[in-house]
Amino acid sequence: MAPALQLPTPSQTITTDASSDVTITGKIYTRVRLATKSDLSHIYKLFYQIHDYHNYTHLYKATESSLEGLLFKENPLPLFYGPSILLLEVSPTPFKEAKNEEFKPVLTTFDLKFPVVEVQVEEFRSKYDDKSDAYIAGYAFFYANYSCFYDKPGFYFESLYFRESYRKLGMGSLLFGTVASIAANNGFVSVEGIIAVWNKKSYDFYINMGVEIFDEFRYGKLHGENLQKYAHNKDKNNEGSC
Numbered sequence: 001m002a003p004a005l006q007l008p009t010p011s012q013t014i015t016t017d018a019s020s021d022v023t024i025t026g027k028i029y030t031r032v033r034l035a036t037k038s039d040l041s042h043i044y045k046l047f048y049q050i051h052d053y054h055n056y057t058h059l060y061k062a063t064e065s066s067l068e069g070l071l072f073k074e075n076p077l078p079l080f081y082g083p084s085i086l087l088l089e090v091s092p093t094p095f096k097e098a099k100n101e102e103f104k105p106v107l108t109t110f111d112l113k114f115p116v117v118e119v120q121v122e123e124f125r126s127k128y129d130d131k132s133d134a135y136i137a138g139y140a141f142f143y144a145n146y147s148c149f150y151d152k153p154g155f156y157f158e159s160l161y162f163r164e165s166y167r168k169l170g171m172g173s174l175l176f177g178t179v180a181s182i183a184a185n186n187g188f189v190s191v192e193g194i195i196a197v198w199n200k201k202s203y204d205f206y207i208n209m210g211v212e213i214f215d216e217f218r219y220g221k222l223h224g225e226n227l228q229k230y231a232h233n234k235d236k237n238n239e240g241s242c
Contacts, residue, residue: 003074012076024090024115024117024118029107030107030110031134032086032174032178033098036182038128039127042126043071044064046136046138048058049163080141080143086139090118090135090166099229106174112223116169117163118135124163137165139173140159140176141160142158142191143156145186150190152188154189157191157193158220160176180209
């Protein structure tokens with residue numbers, strides 16, 4: 001029979017061994033930073049999880065190698081113009097201030113109303129630095145887009161996702177707000193993306209963050225077989241060209 005656990009103090013973290021769950025109570029420390037190549041395995045897993053959340057795992061074709069080619073090119077575009085991922089990490093202990101980084105990580109803390117349990121300790125332990133008690137909680141994925149209506153680029157906000165343990169803590173506002181802050185401070189004119197009208201919690205979240213919903217527009221997508229039909233016309237389209 002296992003010995004009885006003592007009740008934790010407000011800032012205490014309970015661990016038993018390297019493979020066990022980690023329970024954080026009282027206060028949790030967070031860091032929002034740009035993803036690096038060392039995060040590829042975590043990004044791959046997070047992308048799979050968001051597909052699973054939407055019941056789209058049958059459409060998930062990415063590999064870690066293909067994601068590396070997409071996200072971490074040898075000759076990247078200027079900062080924030082290419083595909084960009086912000087990761088939100090959590091820890092029971094404070095993060096150190098970063099030095100000499102293109103994007104200075106955002107550090108903050110959250111007072112917890114209920115314990116948070118990290119159940120995938122090894123799968124999502126951060127590989128970013130020598131801090132061994134930091135875990136990847138979620139991500140925001142965005143990139144620059146352009147419109148003939150503006151003379152400057154905006155951000156297309158592709159997705160925001162948190163692992164189940166880290167939902168309903170207010171971290172979504174931190175992560176989306178960081179993307180909006182980057183846009184506002186670097187001359188981008190907007191942050192826009194698709195809002196799932198069926199997901200009321202998500203819909204209300206973006207409304208509360210100041211996002212304006214345009215009911216007169218519908219999302220359109222040319223893909224799959226319908227897109228490939230145009231590939232057969234490639235040679236015809238080039239006929240007569242110099």
